[in-house]
Amino acid sequence: MSMNNQGRPSRPEDIEVQSVTTFTGNRALQIEEPLIFETGHMAATGVDLPEPKGTTSRLGGLERKSSMNLPGLAEPEAMRHFVRLSQKNYAIDMGPFPLGSCTMKHNPRLNEKMARLPGFADIHPLQPVSTVQGALELIDTLAGWLKELTAMPAVAMSPKAGAHGELCGMVTIKAALEARGEAETRTRVLAPESAHGTNPATAAQCGFTVDGIPADETGRVDIEAFKAKLGPDVAAIMVTNPNTCGLFERDIREMADAVHEAGGYFYCDGANFNAIVGKVKPGDLGIDAMHINLHKTFSTPHGGGGPGSGPTVLSAALAPFAPIPYVVSDEDGFHLVEKRSQEEGDHHSFGRMTAFHGQMGMFVRALSYMLSHGGDGLRQAAEDAVLNANYVLARLSEEMTPAFEGTCMHEALFNDDFLKDTGVGTLDFAKAMIDEGYHPMTMYFPLVVHGAMLIEPTETESKHELDLFCDALLSLAKEAKAGNADKFKAAPVLAPRRRLDETAAARKPVLRWEPSDDKSMAAE
Amino acid sequence: MKKFTEDHEWVSVDGDIATVGITAHAAEQLGDVVFVELPDVGKSFGQKDEMAVVESVKAASDVYAPISGEIVEVNNDIVDEPAKVNDDPDGAAWFVKIKLSDASELDKLMDEAAYKEFVK
Amino acid sequence: MRYLPLDTEDRRAMLDVVGAKAIDDLFADVPADALNPPLDLPDHAGEFAVERQMAAMAARNRAAGAGPFFVGAGAYKHHVPATVDHIIQRSEFLTSYTPYQPEIAQGTLQYLFEFQTQVASLTGMDVANASMYDGSTACAEAALMARRVTRRDGIVMSGGLHPHYESVTRMNGGLVGGKASVSEASPDGKDNVIDLITDETACVIVQTPDVFGNVVDLEPIAKAAQDKGALLVAVVTEIVSLGALKSPGEMGADIVVGEGQSIGNALNFGGPYVGLFATRQKYMRNMPGRLCGETVDADGKRGFVLTLSTREQHIRRDKATSNICTNSGLCALAFTVHMTLLGETGLRKLATLNHEAACATADALSAIDGVELINDAFFNEFTLRLPKDAADVVEALAARDILAGVPGSRLWPEDESKHNLLIVAATELTQDADIEAFANALKEVL
Incomplete structure (x- = not known):
């Protein structure tokens, strides 16, 4: 069997913790909150609507007769329900969120305000183009910034998230290979073993087989091993730069030249573009396609897991195969191309990534962020992100063990050597951070580092916050080494919940609320 | 006699029927097994073909056929109660029984001592 | 620059700790001729300057x-009720991440559990996932899932399916040997999609109300599909319709996908929206996307976690059920708040x-x-x-x-x-x- 032993404990250990109990189960500002299905009523509603006129329905005899079992809440009850839930979440606005490779930076509220202007939020994707000239101008302006920052000639704006952008890039590559008549022969994609899991998943979804490239001892692509794997059956390479170890691929141009010489394309995973935005243009390094996570580099909110946005820049070789729709302009204004051209030598779009034009709401936020920063501010942001990460790397190296020697880019990677023989694992260490008031770093990724801890502070943390954070982690590291493993095994004890039993959740999945006999819809 | 693969399957042969499972070492590495998917009876596999899937919370792994042959029986107990794979991987939690098509393939597999050395 | 807390003195002190003389020492791995390229972009701007520029573009659109x-x-x-926008702008929802640390993400996890329950109830299905990018991508994922379940490659689409959905599904579902076919798009709702079903058909995709607005009775199509071992995928682009119409689940659908924008979400010129995805219990483990499940914590208290994540790309990599990494969390929250109010x-x-x-x-x-x-x-x-x-x-x-x-x-x-x-x-x-x-x-x- 194939095996991944880089995982983590998945159910809580049985450790006694002294805790204060209350009658309600509440803990001061932490209020226990039932599900809406347990408190709502079938007759309740928090929306006042006018009375229907009672016209005869024209639903073709398919009227709904069954109940939906959807209870409602009056507005004050609903407000309280969701506000109480919100208070069980950690958020960037509360403190550092050092999740490596996720880029949790401050989300400016100006961007939220702009996204809610009726001229952006309240327009329909299929309105006449003459009534949405400002929207097309916004898309075109944002595309212009992305092209300038990457030195790439084209950008597909519609992908809805980073992984969707990867799919867009790889399908474009596939379309280009088809046009060359080589789709059948070029079936292999090379990706480093340290790659994001989405890279092999995307390549496989496009029908490519994935071949891993080993890393060298510095944490970068082993260039000789990589060259040895090139051949006439290689469609593309997928390389993240800066890579998932937080390091810049020094040999990136050599890689680009080699893959081009072998007839393949270079897909660059732009998840870490925030480290180099304004400092380096990926197009100057020889890439053919790269998605840009607007929710990372350009700070559109992560929103508890989406929505994201993943525009994908394309080289001149790939641009003719980009998806529809796209915006063009002439002296009459902006136009939306929604039709695949049939003409020879013209645009040969592979089709659509999504129903409409992409994540407009995210475009507005990202452009607002870019205009606020300007070219100078974006470059400064990249520099500060890299400086903050190196500062954390330098300070934490006192007690923790860096995975690789030397400086890093925007994130600092540690292994679990410093926890050896302490009885404390990476997961325990991370969970202890929760009690200290921090969101844990990314754990057990990248897979090439044992017990990996990947810390990305971002540029929006002050030196003061970073010092407090480093002090706390150094103190935890010392405590682990001093043999206080029980505390770590029990952590967190101060959060709204202690460790949850993921094993039980996966063995007998309960994915929805069901009325049980004793509490069946009390309101009916 | 039990034989072992480098992919952590064991195989125990009785006549032309081989019983196949995953090793205790593999079960321990996976952690709590939460899901098992077994092939249909009657299906044939070549040596090293993907044959079954075993999932823990932290990993999903393919189980490969250690030898070629046709599936004659599957152990639905472990589908109903995946925890059994952790409790008794070497015995009650066998995965499938295969009718051997080429007994010589067994010679390529490790014996218990060699496997113990392999996972050291 | 108002978003950057470090000042020159901080930067100097921090470089000293790092042991670098200048910031560009930290960019030493970048090819020297590519470092610090000229940028043909304006410099940073204050709030009102940005507002002015953005508002000028917004003013050129008819809301x-x-x-x-x-x-x-x-x-x-x-x-969309005012409460919805207030809730989704709360810091704890807006500026949190995917709930990988459930101890400090119960807020997100509980509303996802509520969302899944609402979507499953509304569509008449057993289980739903924690949302997808939008309706069209959910539709494409349904085609891929049906191919996995049936181990067949044929994707049959009704001509009443929104042509953009058809295009997305053809592109994505058609990868790796998928074969798409579409019945004649007939504005009066007369549809010969049943005639296209063969023994190679993995799924039949039918929209109701269809793109022309016709309410479609799915029952005969479901039966015809299932008789041939294919799944019926029902597509609902106007989810409010399920307040008046028989649910696709009642009419025999195996998978229901939908666009949830109508509940809680603004038009936004096409995105972000929220894809709905629901199916029968027996296909639960074949479902793409994130799932939230109920469990208990170390003290025995009820809590929620992301579950069955081994199907996902970060563990399964090239064998994942889908390459999707995010859902549409905040739009799902908007949906759930609005649905709860309704x-x-x-x-x-x-x-x-x-x-x-x-x-x-x-x-x-x-x-x-x-x-x-x-x-x-x-x-x-x-x-x-x-x-x-x-x-x-x-x-x-x-x-x-x-x-x-x-x-x-x-x-x-x-x-x-x-x-x-x-x-x-x-x-x-x-x-x-x-x-x-x-x-x-x-x-x-x-």
């Missing part, structure tokens, strides 16, 4: 709420109001000479056949500040037989005065 508005075909203008009572009423508005609009417009109403049964959207190219009519009406609907040429640019068609949607926001203005203006421009 749906600014006048009579009848555009639908996959996105709908509904009222409740069953509110949703039924909302659906009735939508249907009544559409009936009134259809009657007023089809009374005009030369205008033909094509649909017998519809929910809040219907199709008119006009005596001339509908795109010209839409432009002429836009000049009179009436956004009349979606002309056929917008959805079927290559099919001229549909260019006289106009797809018209009405919602609870449509007022009698809007209908009157539309009817009067239409008479003038025809």
Whole structure:
């Protein structure tokens, strides 16, 4: 069997913790909150609507007769329900969120305000183009910034998230290979073993087989091993730069030249573009396609897991195969191309990534962020992100063990050597951070580092916050080494919940609320 | 006699029927097994073909056929109660029984001592 | 720069700790000739300067709420209660990440569990996932899932499926040997999709109400599909319709996908939206996307976690069920808050109001000479056949500040037989005065 032993404990250990109990189960500002299905009523509603006129329905005899079992809440009850839930979440606005490779930076509220202007939020994707000239101008302006920052000639704006952008890039590559008549022969994609899991998943979804490239001892692509794997059956390479170890691929141009010489394309995973935005243009390094996570580099909110946005820049070789729709302009204004051209030598779009034009709401936020920063501010942001990460790397190296020697880019990677023989694992260490008031770093990724801890502070943390954070982690590291493993095994004890039993959740999945006999819809 | 693969399957042969499972070492590495998917009876596999899937919370792994042959029986107990794979991987939690098509393939597999050395 | 807390003194002190002389020492791995390229971009700007520039662009768009508005075909203008926007702007929801640390993400996890329950209940299915990018990508993922479940490659689509959904599904579902076929798109709802089903068919994808607005009885199609071992995928682009119509689950669907924008989410020129995905219990482990499940913590208290994540790309990598990494969390929250405010009572009423508005609009417009109403049964959207190219009519009406609907040429640019068609949607926001203005203006421009 194939095996991944880089995982983590998945159910809580049985450790006694002294805790204060209350009658309600509440803990001061932490209020226990039932599900809406347990408190709502079938007759309740928090929306006042006018009375229907009672016209005869024209639903073709398919009227709904069954109940939906959807209870409602009056507005004050609903407000309280969701506000109480919100208070069980950690958020960037509360403190550092050092999740490596996720880029949790401050989300400016100006961007939220702009996204809610009726001229952006309240327009329909299929309105006449003459009534949405400002929207097309916004898309075109944002595309212009992305092209300038990457030195790439084209950008597909519609992908809805980073992984969707990867799919867009790889399908474009596939379309280009088809046009060359080589789709059948070029079936292999090379990706480093340290790659994001989405890279092999995307390549496989496009029908490519994935071949891993080993890393060298510095944490970068082993260039000789990589060259040895090139051949006439290689469609593309997928390389993240800066890579998932937080390091810049020094040999990136050599890689680009080699893959081009072998007839393949270079897909660059732009998840870490925030480290180099304004400092380096990926197009100057020889890439053919790269998605840009607007929710990372350009700070559109992560929103508890989406929505994201993943525009994908394309080289001149790939641009003719980009998806529809796209915006063009002439002296009459902006136009939306929604039709695949049939003409020879013209645009040969592979089709659509999504129903409409992409994540407009995210475009507005990202452009607002870019205009606020300007070219100078974006470059400064990249520099500060890299400086903050190196500062954390330098300070934490006192007690923790860096995975690789030397400086890093925007994130600092540690292994679990410093926890050896302490009885404390990476997961325990991370969970202890929760009690200290921090969101844990990314754990057990990248897979090439044992017990990996990947810390990305971002540029929006002050030196003061970073010092407090480093002090706390150094103190935890010392405590682990001093043999206080029980505390770590029990952590967190101060959060709204202690460790949850993921094993039980996966063995007998309960994915929805069901009325049980004793509490069946009390309101009916 | 039990034989072992480098992919952590064991195989125990009785006549032309081989019983196949995953090793205790593999079960321990996976952690709590939460899901098992077994092939249909009657299906044939070549040596090293993907044959079954075993999932823990932290990993999903393919189980490969250690030898070629046709599936004659599957152990639905472990589908109903995946925890059994952790409790008794070497015995009650066998995965499938295969009718051997080429007994010589067994010679390529490790014996218990060699496997113990392999996972050291 | 107001978003950057470090000052020059901090930077100096931090470089000292790092042991670097200058910031570019940390960029030493970058090829020297590529470092610090010229940027043809403006410098940073203050809030009001940015607002001015953005507002100027926003002002060049005609907002749906600014006048009579009848555009639908996959996105709908509904009222969103003020509470919804307040909740989704709370820091703890807006600025949190995917709930990988459940101890400090119960807020997100619990609403996802509530969302899954609401979606499953509404569609009449057993289980739902924690949302997808949008309806069209959910549709493509349903085709991929059906191929996994049935181990077949045929994807049969009804011509009544939104052509953009068809294009996305053809592209994505058609990768790696998928074979797509589509029945003739017939505005009156007559559909020969059943004739396309073969022993190689993995799924039959049918939209209801379809892109022309026709309410479709899925039962005979479900039966025909299942008789051949194929799955029926039901697509619902106007989710409010389920407040009035029999659920796809009741009609035998195996997978239901939908666009959830209508509940809680603004039009946003097409995104972000929220894809809904629900299925039967037996296919649970084949479902793409994130799932939230109930469990207990070390003290035995109920809590929620992301579960069955081994199917996902970060563990399964090249064997993942899908390459999808994010869902549409905040839009799912908006959906759940709005749905909770509505409740069953509110949703039924909302659906009735939508249907009544559409009936009134259809009657007023089809009374005009030369205008033909094509649909017998519809929910809040219907199709008119006009005596001339509908795109010209839409432009002429836009000049009179009436956004009349979606002309056929917008959805079927290559099919001229549909260019006289106009797809018209009405919602609870449509007022009698809007209908009157539309009817009067239409008479003038025809």
